[in-house]
Amino acid sequence: MLMLWGLFFLLMFLGLPVALAIGMSGFSFFVFSGSIPLGIGVQQIATASQSFPLLAVPFFVLAGHMMNKTGITHRLIACSNVLVSWMAGGLAQVCILLSTLMGGVSGSAVADAAMEARILGPDMIRRGYSKGFTCAAIAVGSLITATIPPSLGLILYGFVGNVSIGRLFLAGVIPGLLMMAALMTVVWLVARKRGYHSATKELPTGRAVWRAVVDAKWALLFPVALLFGIRAGIFTPSEIGAFAVVYAVVVGVFLHKELTFESFMEALGEGVLDVGVIMLIILLSGMVGYALIFEQAPQEVAEWMLGLSQNPLAIMLLVLLFLLVAGFFVESTVLVLLLTPIFVPIITKLGVDPVHFGILMMSIVTLGSMTPPVGVAMYTVCSILDCSIEEYLVESLPFIAAILAVIGFLALFPGVVLFLPNLLM
Amino acid sequence: MSHVLISAEFLLAKLLLAAIVVLVFIAAIGRTLGYPLIWSIDVAQLLFIWVCFLGANRAMRLKAHIGVDLFVRKLPRTPRWFIEIGLALLALAFLVALAVSGYRLTVLNWQRVYGDSGISYAWVTAAVPVGAALLAVTIAINLVHALRTRSLVFYADRSAERSDSQLG
Numbered sequence: 001m002l003m004l005w006g007l008f009f010l011l012m013f014l015g016l017p018v019a020l021a022i023g024m025s026g027f028s029f030f031v032f033s034g035s036i037p038l039g040i041g042v043q044q045i046a047t048a049s050q051s052f053p054l055l056a057v058p059f060f061v062l063a064g065h066m067m068n069k070t071g072i073t074h075r076l077i078a079c080s081n082v083l084v085s086w087m088a089g090g091l092a093q094v095c096i097l098l099s100t101l102m103g104g105v106s107g108s109a110v111a112d113a114a115m116e117a118r119i120l121g122p123d124m125i126r127r128g129y130s131k132g133f134t135c136a137a138i139a140v141g142s143l144i145t146a147t148i149p150p151s152l153g154l155i156l157y158g159f160v161g162n163v164s165i166g167r168l169f170l171a172g173v174i175p176g177l178l179m180m181a182a183l184m185t186v187v188w189l190v191a192r193k194r195g196y197h198s199a200t201k202e203l204p205t206g207r208a209v210w211r212a213v214v215d216a217k218w219a220l221l222f223p224v225a226l227l228f229g230i231r232a233g234i235f236t237p238s239e240i241g242a243f244a245v246v247y248a249v250v251v252g253v254f255l256h257k258e259l260t261f262e263s264f265m266e267a268l269g270e271g272v273l274d275v276g277v278i279m280l281i282i283l284l285s286g287m288v289g290y291a292l293i294f295e296q297a298p299q300e301v302a303e304w305m306l307g308l309s310q311n312p313l314a315i316m317l318l319v320l321l322f323l324l325v326a327g328f329f330v331e332s333t334v335l336v337l338l339l340t341p342i343f344v345p346i347i348t349k350l351g352v353d354p355v356h357f358g359i360l361m362m363s364i365v366t367l368g369s370m371t372p373p374v375g376v377a378m379y380t381v382c383s384i385l386d387c388s389i390e391e392y393l394v395e396s397l398p399f400i401a402a403i404l405a406v407i408g409f410l411a412l413f414p415g416v417v418l419f420l421p422n423l424l425m
Numbered sequence: 426m427s428h429v430l431i432s433a434e435f436l437l438a439k440l441l442l443a444a445i446v447v448l449v450f451i452a453a454i455g456r457t458l459g460y461p462l463i464w465s466i467d468v469a470q471l472l473f474i475w476v477c478f479l480g481a482n483r484a485m486r487l488k489a490h491i492g493v494d495l496f497v498r499k500l501p502r503t504p505r506w507f508i509e510i511g512l513a514l515l516a517l518a519f520l521v522a523l524a525v526s527g528y529r530l531t532v533l534n535w536q537r538v539y540g541d542s543g544i545s546y547a548w549v550t551a552a553v554p555v556g557a558a559l560l561a562v563t564i565a566i567n568l569v570h571a572l573r574t575r576s577l578v579f580y581a582d583r584s585a586e587r588s589d590s591q592l593g
Contacts, residue, residue: 015497015505016512017490017579019481024519031522038526039533045523046550049474052466055449058442058476234457242449268439275442276480277490283477331491373495 001295004029004288018331019280026287029294036294041287048286049279052238053165056155057278059241060107062271063150063248067105067219068115069263070252075216076101077119082204082212084184089191090198091124092137093184099141100180101216103148104223107155109366113142113377117384129196131387132395139370139381139392140399141183146366148176149223150244153362156282156336161344163354166230166237167421171355175363175410175417182402190398218251231424278333285337298342305346312350316357316411319343320364327368331376335365355421356414363407371400431486438479445469445476471548478556485563488581506575513568513578520561527554 008025012018030041048054067073077098084093095116102112116138124134146153149169158165190196204212213220222244229235229243252259292298309315326335340361347357369377372389382392410417448469455462484490497505530550537546567578 011512011515012493013496014508014512015492015494015579016516017492019490020516020519023523024515027519027523038522039530042523042527042530042550042553045527045553046474049477049552050470050549052470055445055469055473058445058473059449062442062446235453239449239453242446242453245446246450265439268442269435272435272438272442272476272480273484273487273489274480275476276478276482276484279477280481280484280490283474331493374493376491 001029001291001297003032004291008288018334019277019284022281022288022334023284026284026289026291029291030287040290044286044290045283048283048289051159053155053159054282056150056159056165056238056241057152057282058271058275059245060150060152060155061274061278062267063241063244064106064108064111065267065270065274066245066248066252066259066264069259069267070248071256071258072105072216072219072222072248072251073102073115076105076219079212079216079220082208086198086200086203087184087188087191088198089129089187089196090200091120091127092129092133092187092191092196095120095124095137096141096144096180096183096187099144100148100176101219103145103151103176105219106145107150107152109142109146109369110377110380112145113139114380114384116142117381121381121385125385130391130395131385132391132393133190133196135378135381135385135387135392136396136399137183137187139375139377140367140396140403142377143363143366143370143403144176144179144183147172147179147359147363149173150226150241151362152278153332153336153366154358156333157340157358157362160337160340161354161358163344163358164237164425167355167425168358169237170227170421170424171359171417173420175359175406178406178409178416179363179403182406183399186398186402218255222247227424281331281333282337285334288338289341292338292341298345301342302346302349306349312347312352313411315350316347316352316360319347320360320407320411323361323364324367327365328371329374330368331374332365332369335368336362353414353418356410356417359417360407360411363403363410367400367403367407370396434479435483438476438483441472441476441479445472448472467544471544474549474552475556478552478559481556482559482563485560485567488567488577488579490579492579494580502575506571506577509578509580510568510571513564513571516564517561517568520557520564523557524554524561527551527557530554 004025007028008021011021011024027041030036030038080094080097080101084090084097087093098116099112106112121134121138125131149172151172154168154172155165157163158168225247226240226244229240230237235243249259305315344354348354369375372378372393378392382389448465452462452465497508531547531554534547534550535545564578570576571578
């Protein structure tokens with residue numbers, strides 16, 4: 001088992017793509033065990049694809065690409081601009097609000113961060129916002145996108161941990177909004193101190209707000225439509241992604257009239273590429289998953305942790321602290337796939353709702369992709385806007401502190417997270 | 426010729442992805458209207474693993490797989506290049522081994538029937554050896570190219586950024 005981990009980190013840090021690193025270390029377990037046939041390893045890869053909830057990954061990835069071709073993104077930007085650009089630090093506020101609104105149509109933090117860095121980033125730097133502050137607001141803000149449903153991370157957590165994806169989705173709404181409020185406060189404080197002015201002088205008129213909201217109505221109604229589809233019993237939470245794609249196509253073709261056949265095929269092509277990248281990691285990690293179970297790693301870790309303390313809160317904080325540190329070094333998808341089956345039984349035994357824990361775990365693990373040294377969202381934004389990691393790090397500290405405060409609050413008050421799922425499902 | 430094959434692979438992957446969406450959507454609508462289609466979900470899941478490997482192969486060709494180049498990025502070009510070549514050879518060995526044991530498993534699985542559909546489970550298992558073989562061929566092509574031009578096997582040059590992907 002130690003060799004498996006050693007090999008994984010060695011290969012990964014030498015620069016082998018994460019999917020191959022995890023596949024090769026898992027395969028090594030079968031090769032060197034001597035007694036387990038290699039065929040079982042292959043079987044694990046095939047079995048990993050045969051879980052119905054996992055189909056949500058291609059659906060929501062594809063839905064996100066379709067949305068981009070239907071003019072929904074562009075309308076949401078216009079809407080955010082009207083609503084918050086009058087505040088101190090106006091453009092940074094637009095970033096945060098946009099991440100929240102995009103959260104309702106997109107499931108990936110990195111996708112949202114890349115889009116904002118390309119579209120809003122250059123404009124912010126031109127208006128005198130520091131590069132580090134711009135990158136930090138965009139990158140850390142994209143965590144909201146990953147928390148508000150649909151969320152790829154929560155789908156994976158639900159799939160691996162056997163937790164209701166529908167409940168997880170509902171549970172993400174309030175934490176996402178709290179993060180938005182916290183980050184907007186940080187932007188407001190920093191902007192006031194540095195004199196980052198608002199983009200427009202006056203408050204928007206009621207008419208302007210109404211027009212922007214009406215223009216973006218199909219995007220804003222999307223999460224409501226998803227919820228309705230599930231609640232009406234037409235779609236199960238695993239199938240709702242297929243509805244999301246169809247919704248995007250219908251809006252693009254019949255309502256916005258912006259989706260052409262070429263852009264439709266383009267979206268499919270981009271979807272294929274992203275599905276390939278994400279799913280190769282998930283499929284090849286099937287072998288490591290088998291090795292972990294075979295060696296009874298979950299039981300051992302559980303026994304060790306429960307030996308430390310019997311206080312549920314202390315154990316949970318310990319787990320979250322561990323995830324925070326692990327998130328600095330390991331890509332978030334890998335962490336979810338490998339650690340969910342270890343931690344969910346532990347916290348369930350302690351009487352913590354796995355839905356509550358899922359929101360905390362996903363927020364912390366995804367935060368890891370916004371922090372150095374290994375952070376996909378951070379690298380994406382910093383490379384697009386040509387910002388040094390040091391500058392980013394300094395400016396991101398207040399944002400990260402705000403997020404950690406929100407996560408701490410959510411850890412102490414499960415009722416805030418569980419309110420919506422208990423009310424509606 | 427290879428250009429035609431690449432386009433065909435890409436088109437097939439796109440069609441399969443679209444088919445999965447349609448199959449699951451229709452299954453849900455059909456069930457609601459009282460006409461359940463039991464086989465459609467099975468077929469969707471069967472196609473899914475093929476989409477995954479075709480997409481993964483395309484990503485390998487475009488050098489778009491996520492990797493951590495944090496530590497090796499700081500190395501001078503020559504040692505970095507040798508590390509990449511070594512990793513590529515290791516990856517080739519792994520994928521060939523996977524393809525061979527996958528082939529054996531597929532032959533064994535020919536009798537096992539999949540879900541309620543009557544389709545052989547071998548159609549699912551076969552995606553693993555075929556996918557591994559495709560990835561091996563792609564890595565081999567990238568490797569030959571890297572040996573000729575001293576480029577990297579798994580990382581594109583920074584100038585050619587992946588602008589069309591959601592993952593950045």
